[in-house]
Amino acid sequence: MFNGILIEKDEQGYRANLQRISDEQLPPGDVTVRVAYSTLNFKDGLAITGSSPVVRSFPMVPGIDLAGTVEASAHPDYQVGDEVLLNGWGVGEGHWGGLAQRARLDGNWLIPLPKAFSAAQSMAIGTAGYTAMLAILALERHGVTPEQGEVLVTGANGGVGSFSIALLARLGYRVVASTGRTAEHAYLQQLGASDIIDRASLSQPGKPLAKERWAAVIDSVGSHTLANACAATRANGTVAACGLAQGMDFPASVAPFILRGVTLAGINSVTQPKALRMLAWDRLGQDLDPALLPLISQEIGLSEAIEAAPRLLAGQLRGRVVVDVNR
Known part of the structure; x- marks a missing residue:
C-alpha cells in the first residue's frame, strides 16, 4: 500500500x-x-x-x-x-x-x-523549465540571437515564464516580461528581466499589425495575448507558443506571417522523442x-x-x- x-x-x-x-x-x-x-x-x-x-x-x-x-x-x-x-x-x-x-x-x-540535478531540483524545473528550454531551442533553430533585439515573455510569473526569463537572460538576451502582478516586479528583475510591461497591454483585442518591437516571443498565454505578440514581432522574428492560460483561441490574422515573415513555432512538451528530451535537459544543466x-x-x-x-x-x-x- x-x-x-x-x-x-x-x-x-x-x-x-x-x-x-x-x-x-x-x-x-x-x-x-x-x-x-x-x-x-x-x-x-x-x-x-x-x-x-x-x-x-x-x-x-x-x-x-x-x-x-x-x-x-x-x-x-x-x-x-x-x-x-x-x-x-x-x-x-x-x-x-x-x-x-x-x-x-x-x-x-x-x-x-540528469547528473546536474537532484530529484528535488529536477522537479523544481519540471515540465515548466523543460518547456521553456524547448521554446528556446526552437528560437535558436530559427536563427534568433541576442543581437537581434528584445524577447517578450508572457505569463512571466508562471513556471514557464519564470524559467524562460532566467534562461534567456543567462544566454545574453534582453528580456521583456509581461505580467499582471505589479507586486512581482522585483522577482522578475531578479530572474533577469530588463523591462516589465502590464499584461493588459496585450490581453485585449488588437490590430492585425502593430509597431515592430519583439525579435522573438515565448508565449504561455494564448488568445489575444498571442495574437498581439505576433502582431508586434519584427520581420522574420519567431514566436514560440506553448500555453493557453488566457484561452485556446487565436483571434489573429495572417498579416504578421505573410507581410513580415514571422514564424509561429508550436511547442509540444508532451510527446517529444527521447533524444530531444535529453538534449533539452542537458541544456538546462548547462544554461540554468x-x-x-x-x-x-x-x-x-x-x-x-x-x-x-x-x-x-x-x-x-x-x-x-x-x-x-x-x-
Whole structure:
C-alpha cells in the first residue's frame, strides 16, 4: 500500500482525495518507480479541481511530472536503483501520474535523472523549465540571437515564464516580461528581466499589425495575448507558443506571417522523442543557474496538494510548486 491522490468520477460526483492505494491498482507498465517528488502544474490543478475535463479515464492519479528510483523493471534501459524522471506523455490524464508514492510506467517515457540535478531540483524545473528550454531551442533553430533585439515573455510569473526569463537572460538576451502582478516586479528583475510591461497591454483585442518591437516571443498565454505578440514581432522574428492560460483561441490574422515573415513555432512538451528530451535537459544543466531554483519554486507535501490546486489556478502561487510525495 502507498499514499496517493486519487481522482474519481461516478454517480456521487467528481472528487479528489488523498488515500491509501494498493499496488494491485497500479496500471500496466514495464517500469515501477518509487516516486520521491512530483509537481503541481496548471494541468494538475485543472485535474484535481475538475475545472476542465483534462482527465480522460477514472480513477486517476494526477501529476504530469515525477522523479524517483526504479523499483522493478522489464525495460532494457533501466535497472533497479536507477534514478529517473518523467515529463508529459499523458500521465495524470490517461495514465496514472506522479502525485503518489509509486508509479508504474512505460519505460520509453522515462529519461535518466540528469547528473546536474537532484530529484528535488529536477522537479523544481519540471515540465515548466523543460518547456521553456524547448521554446528556446526552437528560437535558436530559427536563427534568433541576442543581437537581434528584445524577447517578450508572457505569463512571466508562471513556471514557464519564470524559467524562460532566467534562461534567456543567462544566454545574453534582453528580456521583456509581461505580467499582471505589479507586486512581482522585483522577482522578475531578479530572474533577469530588463523591462516589465502590464499584461493588459496585450490581453485585449488588437490590430492585425502593430509597431515592430519583439525579435522573438515565448508565449504561455494564448488568445489575444498571442495574437498581439505576433502582431508586434519584427520581420522574420519567431514566436514560440506553448500555453493557453488566457484561452485556446487565436483571434489573429495572417498579416504578421505573410507581410513580415514571422514564424509561429508550436511547442509540444508532451510527446517529444527521447533524444530531444535529453538534449533539452542537458541544456538546462548547462544554461540554468541552479541558485535560482529556491526563488522560482516552493515545496509542499502531498497532503497539501489538493488545497493548493485552486490557488494555483487563481494565479496566487508564484513559479513552481514541488510536491514531496512522502510527506
